Amino acid sequence: MTGRTRPVCVLVGAPGSGKTTIGEILAKTLGVEFRDTDADIERLAGKPIPEIFIDEGEAHFRTLERAAVAAALASCSGVLALGGGAVLAEENRAALVGHRVVHLDVGLSDAVKRVGLGVGRPLLAINPRATLKHLMDQRRPLYAEVATLTVHTDGRTPEEIAAEIAQLLRTDS
Numbered sequence: 001m002t003g004r005t006r007p008v009c010v011l012v013g014a015p016g017s018g019k020t021t022i023g024e025i026l027a028k029t030l031g032v033e034f035r036d037t038d039a040d041i042e043r044l045a046g047k048p049i050p051e052i053f054i055d056e057g058e059a060h061f062r063t064l065e066r067a068a069v070a071a072a073l074a075s076c077s078g079v080l081a082l083g084g085g086a087v088l089a090e091e092n093r094a095a096l097v098g099h100r101v102v103h104l105d106v107g108l109s110d111a112v113k114r115v116g117l118g119v120g121r122p123l124l125a126i127n128p129r130a131t132l133k134h135l136m137d138q139r140r141p142l143y144a145e146v147a148t149l150t151v152h153t154d155g156r157t158p159e160e161i162a163a164e165i166a167q168l169l170r171t172d173s
């Protein structure tokens with residue numbers, strides 16, 4: 001292992017898998033910083049993600065996201081959550097090689113309940129259930145490709161899931 005900064009772990013998963021919620025709890029448990037590329041993008045752009053989609057479109061958002069993922073992987077030493085669609089970019093998947101990547105696996109029913117009507121999630125603004133199903137079918141192999149650990153989240157509390165990840169990281173380090 002080199003001396004360079006790297007995240008304790010990187011969380012990936014579908015919208016509603018709990019990356020932000022579980023990431024915050026896990027970071028607190030481990031006593032490290034929590035970083036979320038969605039929040040980084042909003043801070044740099046000076047506006048919420050739905051407004052970026054409206055004003056500049058998804059392609060521009062993905063460009064900002066690739067830069068945010070590269071910057072966060074190079075500077076975060078804590079728990080890092082990526083946006084749900086970050087794995088779509090080959091560049092991001094390649095950048096994740098060598099990192100400890102935890103896939104928060106969620107089934108369609110639980111994901112739909114958690115995202116509700118998709119408020120704050122521009123891709124889910126119309127017909128969230130069908131759109132989520134499509135996104136999850138498309139992305140499942142990509143989450144599996146980058147993950148070094150997979151944790152199931154259906155029917156479990158964020159606290160239980162964060163405790164399991166903390167334990168897995170202890171045995172995996």
Ligand SMILES: Nc1ncnc2c1ncn2[C@@H]1O[C@H](COP(=O)(O)OP(=O)(O)OP(=O)(O)O)[C@@H](O)[C@H]1O
Nearest residue numbers: 014015016017018019020021083084114156157158
């Ligand atoms: N294990 C869980 N059980 C029940 N509710 C959960 C669980 N994990 C997260 N939630 C709830 O689901 C919603 C979505 O969670 P969260 O925002 O953490 O997902 P996310 O993976 O970060 O989504 P996105 O990809 O859109 O950023 C929140 O309201 C959160 O409280």
Ligand SMILES: O=C(O)C1=C[C@@H](O)[C@@H](O)[C@H](O)C1
Nearest residue numbers: 015038049083084085121122
């Ligand atoms: O699933 C997606 O493609 C997205 C998920 C969110 O985390 C945000 O990154 C954005 O709303 C796009």
Ligand SMILES: [Mg+2]
Nearest residue numbers: 019020038081
């Ligand atoms: Mg999130």
